[in-house]
Amino acid sequence: MSTSFHARLVNSPFADPALYLRFPYRGQAILFDCGEIHALTTRDLLKIQAVFISHCHIDHTIGLDHLLRNFLVQDRELKLFGPPGFIDQMQHRLAGYTWNLTRDYPLRIRVTEWGQRHHLECSFRAQNSFRQDSLREIPAPAPIYEDAFIRVTALALDHRDIPSMGYRLEEPQHLSIDKEALRHLGYSPGPWLSRLKEAILRNQEESLIEVALENGTSESRCAGALKSNLVRTRPGESLCYITDASPTEENRERILQLAREVDLLVIEACFPHAELERARKRHHLTAHLSGLWAREAGARRLLLFHHSRKFLALPDQLAIEAHTAFCPPK
Ligand SMILES: [Zn+2]
Ligand SMILES: [Zn+2]
Structure with missing residues (x-):
């Protein structure tokens, strides 16, 4: 049975917390906590789309600078999530460096902090010397993050006099490709399969997908027809991260x-x-x-x-x- 994600601890269980969650079919990853992360290769690091921080004790966040250093020249949006006060802490962290030579860099950092009544969100852009943009409120208890593939909810746990966020990640449903059917139809695996899954999860079954063929050419097919020929569905998988x-x-x-x-x-x-x-x-x-x-x-x-x-x-x-x-x- 195919799994939608692979979870691994970046370090030994005696070292800094960092859980690397890789989604093989999408070539993407998520990190839960960001202690020391030098064990991750640059290739691993650049797959990261989002980081969920439990709380800002140094063993859970010291790797954020290393992550930022690797992302600095990327044309990407890096999403960071954390406990109440996290936006302020990120602002101070970013203000600790001098950014006079990054005006041409396209990197954006979106920071969301959890709240009981509403979550807060803002952006920091390299082009703007990572100064904080205006704050937006997101009504709670909505998931702190949601896209076509996953939904993440958060809950505050007591860690003496501060909250430590516990997170739960869920897939709405798990889609897998019938490899036998793929071969039989003369289709070649590739990134178009992720686009097909995304169209199905977004209920866009009438949209056209460019299918790679084994003979090296491609042709357009309707997502709904591809779904019935190629895709198997079962309940989504889930993961929960709890610490401190x-x-x-x-x-x-x-x-x-x-x-x-x-x-x-x-x-x-x-x-x-x-x-x-x-x-x-x-x-x-x-x-x-x-x-x-x-x-x-x-x-x-x-x-x-x-x-x-x-x-x-x-x-x-x-x-x-x-x-x-x-x-x-x-
Ligand atoms: Zn800790
Ligand atoms: Zn702690």
């Missing part, structure tokens, strides 16, 4: 709501449950709670990260504890 949450009942309820029956839950497992008191003081989850809440939420798979470096000598201890709570031995 205090081990409280309020956070448990929010996490269960956000991660309900998710296909992949990516969640921190900072300390062993034997150190619950320490986890409370540091405002992080224990491995046992992460696994238990994943089970209560009905998550299908679990990926653990943000382990305390104190446990480097026993690298599997926290993952084993979480998985034991997630799937207790019969």
Whole structure:
């Protein structure tokens, strides 16, 4: 069965948080948190369309400068999402550099910060020395991001006295191509398949798609006809990203709501449950709670990260504890 995205941690679970989510059929990627990201190649980096930041502790955001450096000469819009106050923090970050030689650069950065009543959004353009454009309000609780392929919703978790955003990404439906039918019809795979999927997801089935043929030529076909010959549909996949949450009942309820029956839950497992008191003081989850809440939420798979470096000598201890709570031995 084809999957629509591949999720991988950029670093070891003991190092800075950054989850790289690649959509192979679209050649695009999304990042959840942006700690140290030098392990990503330039090719990986330039696939990134959007970055969702949980909160602005330095281990979650230090890679934003590296990302910006790689994007600087691109004719692109980079979308950044974050917690309340994020626009202000990005403005100060960008103002920390001198931009007198970037007036010809086409890069735009769109920054959206989550809010209970409305989200706020603004742009920073290289041509304008990355000064902040006017703010726009987006009514909440709309998804913080939505396009034809995915929808991302966010929820604020308590992390001592600041929010740490948890995110849930969902596909409206999953479309896959019947490779046998593709071959049988003499069609050649290529970027036109993404255009076909986008037309279907946008309900534009009467639109014409230029189909690449195996003989090297191309021909126009109606998206609706291509859909019935080539495309299989099934319910969309989902992923939830949770980190830096205090081990409280309020956070448990929010996490269960956000991660309900998710296909992949990516969640921190900072300390062993034997150190619950320490986890409370540091405002992080224990491995046992992460696994238990994943089970209560009905998550299908679990990926653990943000382990305390104190446990480097026993690298599997926290993952084993979480998985034991997630799937207790019969
Ligand atoms: Zn952290
Ligand atoms: Zn933190």
